[in-house]
Amino acid sequence: METTTAVDKRTGREVGTQEPTRTMPRYRPLVDIEEHADELRVIAEVPGAKAEDIDINYEQGILTLHARVRPRQPENVNYLIREYGIGDYYRAFEVSETIDPSRISADYTDGVLVLHLPKAEKAKARKVEVKAR
Amino acid sequence: MTNRWLVRRSYPFGQLRSELDRTFGDLYGWSRAPVGRAGARRGTYPAVNVWEEDDVLRAEAEVPGLKMEQLEILVQGDELTLKGEREMENREEVTYHRRERGFGSFSSVVRLPVEIDVDNVEARLEDGVLTVTLPKAPSARPRKIEVKTSNH
Numbered sequence: 545m546e547t548t549t550a551v552d553k554r555t556g557r558e559v560g561t562q563e564p565t566r567t568m569p570r571y572r573p574l575v576d577i578e579e580h581a582d583e584l585r586v587i588a589e590v591p592g593a594k595a596e597d598i599d600i601n602y603e604q605g606i607l608t609l610h611a612r613v614r615p616r617q618p619e620n621v622n623y624l625i626r627e628y629g630i631g632d633y634y635r636a637f638e639v640s641e642t643i644d645p646s647r648i649s650a651d652y653t654d655g656v657l658v659l660h661l662p663k664a665e666k667a668k669a670r671k672v673e674v675k676a677r
Numbered sequence: 678m679t680n681r682w683l684v685r686r687s688y689p690f691g692q693l694r695s696e697l698d699r700t701f702g703d704l705y706g707w708s709r710a711p712v713g714r715a716g717a718r719r720g721t722y723p724a725v726n727v728w729e730e731d732d733v734l735r736a737e738a739e740v741p742g743l744k745m746e747q748l749e750i751l752v753q754g755d756e757l758t759l760k761g762e763r764e765m766e767n768r769e770e771v772t773y774h775r776r777e778r779g780f781g782s783f784s785s786v787v788r789l790p791v792e793i794d795v796d797n798v799e800a801r802l803e804d805g806v807l808t809v810t811l812p813k814a815p816s817a818r819p820r821k822i823e824v825k826t827s828n829h
Binding site for chain 2: 553554574575576577578579580581584587589590591592593594616617618621622623624625626627628630654655656
């Protein structure tokens with residue numbers, strides 16, 4: 545079976561192998577993952593993607609992010625300097641927290657995707673009182 | 678303030694390196710990257726692509742999360758400089774599971790192969806992608822020269 549390779553944008557290094565979907569290179573977006581009291585927040589950089597070309601899927605604890613990127617250069621472009629490649633973004637995470645999939649939401653501004661993954665009620669931290677004897 | 682753009686240059690002692698950069702940044706040449714040498718720009722943020730379209734050059738850089746007012750675009754002769762700063766958000770009540778995105782100030786200098794008409798440079802920012810249109814200086818544009826033949 546043919547495989548495609550995930551490439552780190554900055555270093556051009558291979559960072560993993562995934563099942564193929566298309567033959568274009570796919571880049572691994574840089575992310576910050578923050579845990580807040582009531583949600584997990586995934587902040588991903590997908591510059592060049594349009595909001596309508598971003599697919600987010602959450603299924604059985606796996607969060608996948610796929611952003612299609614349309615070519616921005618004319619065909620047969622002649623690069624004078626080429627320091628990075630352009631292509632789709634793809635990344636998948638195993639979410640260990642218990643979250644409420646029905647309330648996942650996303651915002652997109654200036655090439656930055658912010659995913660809000662609200663914690664399920666039962667997973668929210670509860671303060672446990674310790675009684676002194 | 679630490680400077681993640683520099684830490685990411687595959688330096689094994691990130692923290693130490695960031696401290697050094699804060700103090701001796703210029704010694705490492707990041708505020709004014711040496712240009713013209715092969716590989717000199719490796720790891721400079723932002724990375725830049727440049728291509729040619731007829732009478733203009735277009736330079737493109739990915740700067741997600743930045744607004745135009747946070748960017749400074751300078752053209753001098755044949756040198757293009759992209760400068761800016763992304764502030765680090767540090768909130769006490771947040772636990773970071775991953776922090777890969779860069780922060781801090783950056784400066785990226787590229788040498789263009791031709792002189793630029795600096796008065797007519799335009800920039801636009803869309804979905805985190807900065808595109809700078811750099812018209813070639815009239816002296817750098819190809820001219821069609823008519824060759825007169827003296828054949829009869």
